[in-house]
Amino acid sequence: MGDDTVAVETEEVWPDDSEDIEEAIVANWFVREGSVVTAGDPIAEIQIEKVSIDVPAPVGGEIVAVLVEEQDEFRRGDVLARISPS
Template sequence: MSDEIVAVESETVWPADSDDVEEAIVSSWFVREGTAVTEGDPIAEIQIEKVSLDVPAPATGEIHELLVDEQGEFERGDTLARISTDQ
């Protein structure tokens, strides 16, 4: 079993026109620790400036740990959560 990280990188979710913005907020989590997810499932909503975006699960597995609280700030590339996978 291994852990897959959930991080918001430029090439995944971060809007291209917000390259100069480095911080965002987790508006809400759609999952809790222990929730089973499938790769691509929306697991959180984030707010970057005035844009709300869904963050997809990068792998199939179980949410192991949420590292940023709702309304918590994070920076581009930070790990938001860990997903335990069977790989």
């Protein structure tokens, strides 16, 4: 992936009252590599403790890489996927 991709991160959707929680799980991907999305489309569901949160696409474009698989843990600030803007 080159510099032309946009990282999908979770910092903006991380609940304010969960500042002390640093790990979550990707519960479900709503898209796959090659899917085309519009900015704001929900692309994944993450679970932070017992709270499920949808992660929106930060930009419109093609999902070129899914970096964290369903049911895998990730840390706050990790990149979940990359989008090539259209």
